[in-house]
Amino acid sequence: MDLIVRLEPRLRLDSPMMEDDVVGIRRPLLFSFCFLFSWPLNSCVGFALKDCRISKDNAICSASKLRAVPGDIPASVKTFDLAANKISQIRAGDFINYTALLQLDLKRNSISQIEKGSFTSLRSLRKLNLNNNRLAQLGDVFGGLSNLTELRLMSNDITTVAPSSFQPLTNLTVLDLSFNKLKDLTKVHYALQHLPNLQYLFIRKIGLTIFQSWELTNSTVGLAYLDMSQNYIDVFSISADVFQNLTWLNIGGSQRKQKLSWKIDEPAGLSRVTTLDISGLRLAQKDARGLFQSLNFSLSTLRMNAMKSNLRELLNMSCTIPTLTQLQIRCNTLRQVDSRLLRLCSSVTKLDLADNCIQNMFNDSFRALQGLKSLTLSQNRLSLVPPAVRNLTRLLELDLSSNNISSLGCQDFADLGNLRVLGLDQNSISTVNQCVFKDLTKLEVLKLQINQITELNSAFKIYLPNLRQLKLDKNKLTAIRQGDFEGLRSIQNLSMQRNQLCKLENGSFVGLTMLTDILLQSNEIQETDITAGVFNDLINLRKLSLLDNRIKYKSSSALPSAPFSRLSRLETLAMAGQHSRGRFQLPRNFLQGLTNLLIFDARNVQLTSLHQDTFKYTPRLQKLDISSNELTDVSPRLFDPIQDLRSLYISRTSLLSLDFLNEANLTKLEFLQARRNQYSVITKEQMGALPALVYLDLQGNSFLCDCDNTWFLQWLNKTETQVFDAYNFVCNYPQHLKGLKLLDLDVGSCSVDVEFIYFISTTCAILLFQLAAFTYHFLRWQLAYAYHLFLALLYKRKFRNRQPECLYDAFVSYNTHDEDWVFRELLPKLEEEQGWKLCLHHRDFEPGKPIIDNITQAIYASRKTICVISRRYLESEWCSREIQVASFRLFDEHKDVLILVFLEDIPVWELSPYYRMRKLLKKWTFLSWPRAAQCTDLFWEKLRQALKTRDNVGGELLLLTVKDST
């Protein structure tokens, strides 16, 4: 057993805290005793992580101001997020245990150094992100990463890469070296050769000015995707067939005035490229022709955004490529689009003209584009739906978002019967007339969010039979009238967040039997709108959001008809954050009918209580959020009907403790969030009631730092449950420990092992036994003396005051067998001849009184006690009592009151221990009758003298025969 006596404990529970008048402080048993025996807390604190949390197999330590890789993360994690910290160095041992790790994110740190061998244990690692650090030279630091497929080194200061740096990365497919200072591909040339599986190479903005294909020889054979945008490339030269698999090439994005010099000597050159981005590039006409020629018959997607010049020329060249189908010409300040601009682009099916300041379009602008399927005109300055789109009868997607369109006409979409997706969001549309969407019979998605729509005007009453998704968020709708959406027979998602809806007429959603999600967040909907059965038609609804409205019930009594009684398929009901004032009581049948409800969010609704039948109707509930309410009491019975509950959120309530858990049957609860409550003590019973708990969040509670939390602290050390932020739990009570960390509390002095108690008590028992044996053997008489001294004290207390003066000269103690001698010899001589007044027990004792009291009284009432000693006397119990009492008096008053008259010669060794005590006192008077046989006169004279002496102090002996023991 190792006991460590700690002289300087970390934070001692001293007595001052015990004096604090905090409710519930109890000084634990054995506290002071065990103060000496305390042992340090285990330094490895179980599952309370210092700076991180674990979610499933993901360790999340981002933005925690970490300066080093934390060492307390379980080795089994699959992802490890250390992004946005202050780590400056990776050490060899930092990731030693994480053989199962798949993803490691170290982006946005200050890493300038990686020790060799830091990653050798990460055999399973797939993705390593070192973006936004301060690496300058890449050495041989990637050893062991044979399974790595993705390495991101963007935004460092890398200038050189050691030739063998990437050698271990035999499975790497993605490499991002963008935003570094490489300047020259020859610097990475040798390193890249070791990447036989590389498919995606990002070298954006690395200061490249010359690209020569030989620089990538042997390293790019498998390359499919090359992003070298934002470099200031002057010379682009392909002299060898290095891009045998390249399909995606971005060499755009540079803002250079200088023209690119383009040399393609290798006929195979870029012949497999399907997607090319030459945004912002200046190309001589000859070079442009050369480029497009080399892509003839392969190019399908061309991006020419923000071209500084000759866009028309480039369009005329590129649009002769018969395979070109997707054209993106954003940010070219076109203003007007006429029919000549795109006249050769007849093969284009997807055209993106976003962000071009287009105000006007000629009606025949898209005449050549008869096969167009997707047209984006977003972020322009259109004030109407341009008539040019009317002819695009094959159009499937039309994006007109972020323009200045304020009204829609009945003919705007007249011929777009094939349209599937229509984006009209972020305009200034205020009204939608009934006829606007009349021809869009195949439309599936309609985006009308962020407009000024105040009225639905029956726009959805009849038409849009195939619409699946309608977004009306952030408009100015105030009411939904009966049948407003009746035409939307196929609608699944309806979103009307952030309007001003304050009236939902009965039948608002009639016909919407396919609807699964309806979002009504941030409106002005009141309880009166929802109670009348407005949702009754939504029989397929899975998700209903009523967050941030004005629903408020005053009483928990049952409603005449429950608002969701037909929504038996509803899985999520969110109604957090009701913003009307006043207390909220949930009617006890509010959730009636929601037999499949899984998630109920009633956060921050000013709920003050919950009727215990509230969840009677939702037996499948798994997630319940009642945080930020003024709940003061929760009945454990509330949880009886929801045995499947997995997650419970009760942060910021007024519940004073978690005691309601003790009786609640939450055997499946895995997640409990109870931040910012007033919990001061977490008990064994509370946690014991949650056997399946995986994650516990008690951040911001006001913990009591004393022995009451001993169990909790010990549990934190060994639990399998992850306790979020446990290292930052702070003491709130008692006053003198306020602000200190709960986990720094030393509770060693609070608790004692049962084993330890056994050990101590056994040891004590053995020691006591040995001490007793020792004492008995060597000091028994001294002990007996001490014992009598003690009893004498008691007797003195009891009798001293009662017997102030003596009634008798002597009390005669004798055995009945010696009665004869007493009456024949002693009594006549002493009473009749010498005139003493004697007390004889058979003559003078008060009848009915306990015999011991009589004896005691007699002895204290007599000046002397004469013990007539014979063998029988010594055997008799009562006689020895008399000696005892007389002895007490002897000890007590320090007077020689005892006169021993021996009727027989008794050898010393036969005498009782009282005789031996004489050795200590030497005050006793002995007279021997047998030895006085010849000379009885002297005997009586001696007795007379002995009776006469009053105080006989100092061992004055009246010896006739004094037997001294030897």
Ligand SMILES: *[C@@H]1O[C@H](CO)[C@@H](O)[C@H](O)[C@H]1NC(C)=O
């Ligand atoms: C590396 O990846 C392969 C293929 O996915 C996998 O079978 C193997 O188990 C991985 N190696 C390690 C050490 O995880």
Ligand SMILES: *[C@@H]1O[C@H](CO)[C@@H](O)[C@H](O)[C@H]1NC(C)=O
């Ligand atoms: C490319 O590889 C071939 C053989 O695989 C080799 O002969 C040649 O020297 C390599 N080229 C470069 C530039 O390393």
Ligand SMILES: *[C@@H]1O[C@H](CO)[C@@H](O)[C@H](O)[C@H]1NC(C)=O
């Ligand atoms: C691509 O080939 C077609 C057909 O041979 C030709 O008409 C067109 O001009 C070529 N385009 C370019 C850019 O070379």
Ligand SMILES: *[C@@H]1O[C@H](CO)[C@@H](O)[C@H](O)[C@H]1NC(C)=O
């Ligand atoms: C608690 O749940 C268990 C299993 O889910 C069940 O057997 C037990 O009867 C329940 N106890 C109470 C008090 O409801």
